[in-house]
Amino acid sequence: xxxxxxxxxxxxxxxxxxxxxxxxxxxxxxxxxxxxxxxxxxxxxxxxxxxxxxxxxxxxxxxxxxxxxxxxxxxxxxxxxxxxxxxxxxxxxxxxxxxxxxxxxxxxxxxxxxxxxxxxxxxxxxxxxxxxxxxxxxxxxxxxxxxxxxxxxxxxxxxxxxxxxxxxxxxxxxxxxxxxxxxxxxxxxxxxxxxxx
Amino acid sequence: xxxxxxxxxxxxxxxxxxxxxxxxxxxxxxxxxxxxxxxxxxxxxxxxxxxxxxxxxxxxxxxxxxxxxxxxxxxxxxxxxxxxxxxxxxxxxxxxxxxxxxxxxxxxxxxxxxxxxxxxxxxxxxxxxxxxxxxxxxxxx
Numbered sequence: 301x302x303x304x305x306x307x308x309x310x311x312x313x314x315x316x317x318x319x320x321x322x323x324x325x326x327x328x329x330x331x332x333x334x335x336x337x338x339x340x341x342x343x344x345x346x347x348x349x350x351x352x353x354x355x356x357x358x359x360x361x362x363x364x365x366x367x368x369x370x371x372x373x374x375x376x377x378x379x380x381x382x383x384x385x386x387x388x389x390x391x392x393x394x395x396x397x398x399x400x401x402x403x404x405x406x407x408x409x410x411x412x413x414x415x416x417x418x419x420x421x422x423x424x425x426x427x428x429x430x431x432x433x434x435x436x437x438x439x440x441x442x443x444x445x446x447x448x449x450x451x452x453x454x455x456x457x458x459x460x461x462x463x464x465x466x467x468x469x470x471x472x473x474x475x476x477x478x479x480x481x482x483x484x485x486x487x488x489x490x491x492x493x494x495x496x497x
Numbered sequence: 498x499x500x501x502x503x504x505x506x507x508x509x510x511x512x513x514x515x516x517x518x519x520x521x522x523x524x525x526x527x528x529x530x531x532x533x534x535x536x537x538x539x540x541x542x543x544x545x546x547x548x549x550x551x552x553x554x555x556x557x558x559x560x561x562x563x564x565x566x567x568x569x570x571x572x573x574x575x576x577x578x579x580x581x582x583x584x585x586x587x588x589x590x591x592x593x594x595x596x597x598x599x600x601x602x603x604x605x606x607x608x609x610x611x612x613x614x615x616x617x618x619x620x621x622x623x624x625x626x627x628x629x630x631x632x633x634x635x636x637x638x
Contacts, residue, residue, distance in 0.1 A: 301521075301589065301593070302526045302559075303515060303518045303521060304519040304529075335551070338551070344555075345551070346526075346530070346555045347555075375526060377551075380511050382504070382507035386597070388558075388561070402551075402554055402558040403551040485607070
């Protein structure tokens with residue numbers, strides 16, 4: 301689910317940036333450092349929408365860098381266990397399928413796919429009902445329920461964000477959300493909505 | 498991750514921070530991200546290079562899964578609970594309904610079990626009326 305929340309961060313700036321454009325520097329560094337990152341608590345930071353407040357800078361002992369506390373508003377995507385949402389299938393194999401909902405990847409194991417759907421291998425691997433009426437394959441849209449979430453502290457992964465910062469001692473560990481889901485409950489599964497434009 | 502075990506969106510256990518936060522439907526996120534993308538287009542030749550993969554994937558996702566395309570309709574859905582609904586829906590619940598657009602009461606309760614379980618006296622008739630109103634907004638958008 302997407303949320304619009306207020307977050308705070310301490311931005312460290314080298315004195316070379318002090319001057320007329322100090323505020324722009326802080327904001328642009330904030331965007332570079334934060335957009336595209338993920339934390340266990342807030343999920344993925346999708347976009348910063350505004351900067352509410354930049355506090356007074358404090359000179360750090362021994363280094364000359366200055367720390368500014370910045371309060372900003374942003375859109376985040378945070379998946380919750382028990383949440384039902386729609387996703388696009390990205391890969392199908394005999395263990396189950398992977399689907400993507402925005403920045404998060406969800407795995408649905410074959411144990412949590414209805415029993416009347418069988419895996420079919422081939423050029424376009426898929427799960428199909430015995431009468432062929434319902435098929436799940438790459439790019440299918442499915443409605444699923446998240447039954448578990450996990451956050452991994454991980455190496456910087458190019459797949460998640462291309463605008464990743466260099467290691468920032470004041471920042472959080474880079475991390476990713478993984479989810480597992482089910483389509484076995486009522487009203488879950490392939491979306492066949494003729495009214496969707 | 499000590500709080501994770503207790504989290505359960507089906508019971509609206511999503512933590513105080515998110516219960517109080519502003520929840521956004523896909524159609525609302527689409528408006529916000531589009532706006533940001535247009536701003537980037539004005540200041541750079543290649544906006545796609547400026548945004549993270551998270552932004553790109555999110556934008557593609559909300560464009561694909563927005564139920565309401567017209568900003569007026571989006572606003573009507575957002576303002577629905579305060580004007581017509583006797584019992585307060587949590588923002589999270591409203592957004593799930595706005596994203597999934599269930600057609601029957603049974604489906605709505607399956608999508609947002611917390612409507613029924615949090616001890617509020619939402620009866621089936623009231624839920625059905627709400628679903629009808631939301632789908633009217635979509636019909637006439």
